[in-house]
Amino acid sequence: MPTAIAVTSPDLVLPPPDRQTPPAAVLHPASKQHTLDHSLAEMHTLLEQHGYVIVLYPASLPARAVHRLHTVRSLLESDRIALLRLDLPPLGLAMLALQLRQLALCDFSPGVLASAARLLSHYIYAGALLGSVTKLDRVPVSLTSHAKSWVPGSQFAVLATPQPHLVKISGGNGQGGTLEGPGFGTQLLIAKGQLQSDWVTSHLAPAWKVQGVGEARLPAESTRWWATGRLVEFAAAIPDISMLYQLVSSVKREDCHWCGLELIGDRCGFCAAPLLAREQRGARARGPGVGPGAGSGTGARELSPATRALATPRPRRAIGP
Structure with a gap:
């Protein structure tokens, strides 16, 4: 399955131009009906089905909803969730999500796909x-x-x-x-x-x-x-998938010095670590830590037994400097 592209509202999901474009995942907002347990199970299911999840959310998203996203990422202790805050207006964000959904079918790695969001936003x-x-x-x-x-x-x-x-x-x-x-x-x-x-x-x-x-x-x-x-x-x-592919593939790829994923541009989309200066690349060894943007999980409520199983720590790479 291709990398999952997720948004925070069904209004941000545009109809695909063809049958091959995968649908976007819609994350439910924090509410009395949709508790933290539900959010954890929702994200865990996406990870099991797709391997990696890229979440796009607007800069105007309420703080409570943003906190929920980071809490879920922290409790699942997953370096396979990218949380991308974008200054695009909502309709522009919906178009970017559609472009990433199209590119998810191409041969780009999850790291390149996540960092491509910043690149493509400059062309909207x-x-x-x-x-x-x-x-x-x-x-x-x-x-x-x-x-x-x-x-x-x-x-x-x-x-x-x-x-x-x-x-x-x-x-x-x-x-x-x-x-x-x-x-x-x-x-x-x-x-x-x-x-x-x-x-x-x-x-x-x-x-x-x-x-x-x-x-x-x-x-x-x-x-x-x-x-x-x-x-x-x-x-x-840009509506042409071939032009989008050429645009992303023309950018030099680097390996993130922290999480090891591929990236384009100056920052990793998953762990948010900046690209090291040329003279520093290859000279710095990765070490344990918590990635920038991973969230502290402060204020998390008591989890149900089923959800605690999802949040049980497992061997993983570090996700931040």
Whole structure:
């Protein structure tokens, strides 16, 4: 079975473009109905079925949910779980999850696949058309834009990644500034909230010369991420799996000095250890320890007998410096 790609909400799962693309695993949020025991059993099942699990979650995820993820990883004492916090807006994160699901069928190792998430996120152009930016804190907003946000009919086109940018859009005709788009072929996906506007399809899509436009359900997390429900979220990404494969495979691979997994870029996706400087590689021996980002598991509740069996320590490699 390919490496499992997991997300924290069903809204972050996009339909696959073909029958070969594996589904994403959806992790249930912490609640009275879904206890720590349930979360441990859920993750243990994924590990047994897939070997490795890569969890993508947005930066806006509530602290309680983030703590649950790290607690589960710590109690299972597994170096086969990657927890990747991403600053992508929810719709952009959903597109990244779909790309990783497609690449999971290729010959990439789990370590390369996990570290590829950071690489591919730089090629996703994600933003939104907003009716207000008064509470927006994830993209720099000037005092002038804050003031204009109180004017009835005001709309703002905001690009969050890869480079933050905000422009004012005139209400009726959709005229105003432009957002710099990708210099490569992309497919545009839109998700409509409470804002009634066709600016994304009538102005942005032609300006970006996208290869196609699709529509998805607005993720529940989008309202929190953009600090308003009056929005139309959009994301443009590379749809061609062969181009994604070429992009990832063209990057030099290294072995993580701590957990031993392959990686691309400057940080391991599983243990979060940074890539050593060239002169240090091969000179430092690995030693026992707890990996950065592994979590302390503080505050874990009493486990059921069945769950304690899942959390029983077993021989493993160290997962951090």
